[in-house]
Amino acid sequence: MESAFHGNNVELVASRREAYKLALRSPGTVELDMPVLDPELLNLDEGTKVLLFNDGATVGRFAGARRVIGQPGVQVDQLAEVLREAVYRTRSRRMYHGMAYMGLHRDFMVRAHILIPEGYENNLYNWLLNFQDLTPEYSRMYRESRFLGEPDVCVFTDPDWTHPSFPGGLAVFDPENNCGALLGMRYFGEFKKGTLTLGWSVANRQGYLACHGGLKRYHLPRGNFVAAFFGLSGSGKSTLTHARHRGEHRITILHDDALVVNLDDLSSVALEPSYFDKTSDYPCGSPDNRYLLSIQNCGVTLDSMGRRVPVMEDVRNGNGRAIKSRLWSPDRVDRIDDPLDAVFWIMKDPVLGAAMGATLATKRSSAERLASGVDPEALVFEPFANPFRTYPLREDYEKFKGIFGRGVRCFVLNTGHFMGRKVPKDLTLQVLLDVVEGRCGFQGLVGGMDYLPIDGFEPPVDDPGYREVLRRSLEARIRFLGEREECTGGYDSLPDECVHAIGDLVAELGV
DSSP states (O other): OGGGGGSTTEEEEOSHHHHHHHHHHSTTOEEEEEEOSSGGGGTOOTTOEEEEEOOSSOOSBOGGGEEETTSTTOOHHHHHHHHHHHHHHTTTSOEEEEEEEEEEETTEEEEEEEEEETTOHHHHHHHHHHSEEOOHHHHHHHHTSOOOOOOOEEEEEETTOOOTTOTTOEEEEEGGGTEEEEESOOOHHHHHHHHHHHHHHHHHHTTEEEEOEEEEEEEETTEEEEEEEEOOTTSSHHHHHHOOOTTOOOEEEEESSOEEEETTTOOEEESOSSEEEESTTOOTTOGGGGGEEEEESOEEEEOTTSOEEEEOTTSSSSSOEEEEOGGGSTTBOSEEOSOOOEEEOOOOOHHHHHHHHHTOEEEOOTTBOOOTTOOTTSEEEOGGGOTTOOSOHHHHHHHHHHHHHTTOEEEOOOOSEETTEEOOHHHHHHHHHHHHTTOOOOEEEETTEEEOOOTTOOOOTTOHHHHHHHHHHHHHHHHHHHHHHHHTTTTTOOOHHHHHHHHHHHHHHOO
């Protein structure tokens, strides 16, 4: 992968400013009549406009394309041959080389490189917007940062690549050597999460907790409270991270998607400066749109004054997306010194808390491209809400169990439906604030699990029907852990205590 970056067909794009000019001229780009707010603070030129670019049929990530070197069943020699040929096919095309940093504090910084072919300048521009480009300030910080002893991250891409054996594309990651390739995929989310995949892998090796989640700090009279939220893309973790409750205390935002937690002192560092957010909740007149930098997969129309404006709210397709600047959060920080206080899986027992994280249940969202025949409404399990992990599942399990054993509290938030009733967003936010302020009176449910009584959503603990539903849900988790271990050849095996913790709950519930 690294060799491809040194070809005489490669052009270095050194800044967001250069990438913007390339993207503006790229065929299919729409220059909206929306100025970027305070561009000089973002290493952009005065007069920079929001750019919009639309993909074709695919507007989400495809997990079926991922291959991780080192995992059972991954044929290294075969993939190496495929990749050599993929690099060769780009030799007659101009390739753009972008550079950026993952990690925004000297405690944790990784330099990343990406190679993108001509014609996909918008992906290059979006990548440099999403990660931190090499400004003098951050370059100096990188030179002074903690030495990790890691090679730079290198990602090779060719969205036009095709192969009969990989009709949905191919995403290959070699986490040990910090390199990867994204082939046959043009949706920007693949570029973002593909790069983060390797950044999280570095963090795991360096003794950090790699988090696909959001984190914020509440400033309370009695002291600060730091909360982290975990869920798949589109699950609501961004909403919970950024939400400001009526009359609540001041909050500071670390990030809503990508961060690492230091296991020594439980401090945290953001990996990205910007936000890659869904546009479905932000109509054209929303004040939040002042912070847009670029838009993907949304329509365009003319307003009453003849200005080109986006058509939001997923009218064109599902999973419309936009990159927002860090200015969207008025109290944004890149590192939080205060230790993490609570994790929301959106339990008090560290083993049970880690086990519930390892069997985090959710539904697929429009951010994902599903294989044929997959039910988008089916409940699925995604350990720790991180489908981008490149190391054994046990490593995440032990780290989460460790922080729970040190006093970090663990809660499960249901933001979907309970016993046929939709959980209102305002209720979730109020419950969250009650937990932060210590005003919750939890009651025993079963084993190490307690519940918070809420009018209209209180579980009928003594109802045999409810206990049967709960029992089936827990048994599904036990089956998932067994199937996961078997299908990955033991790569995702977990300690027996994990299954036993859930099994004890099942036994206590009875029939």
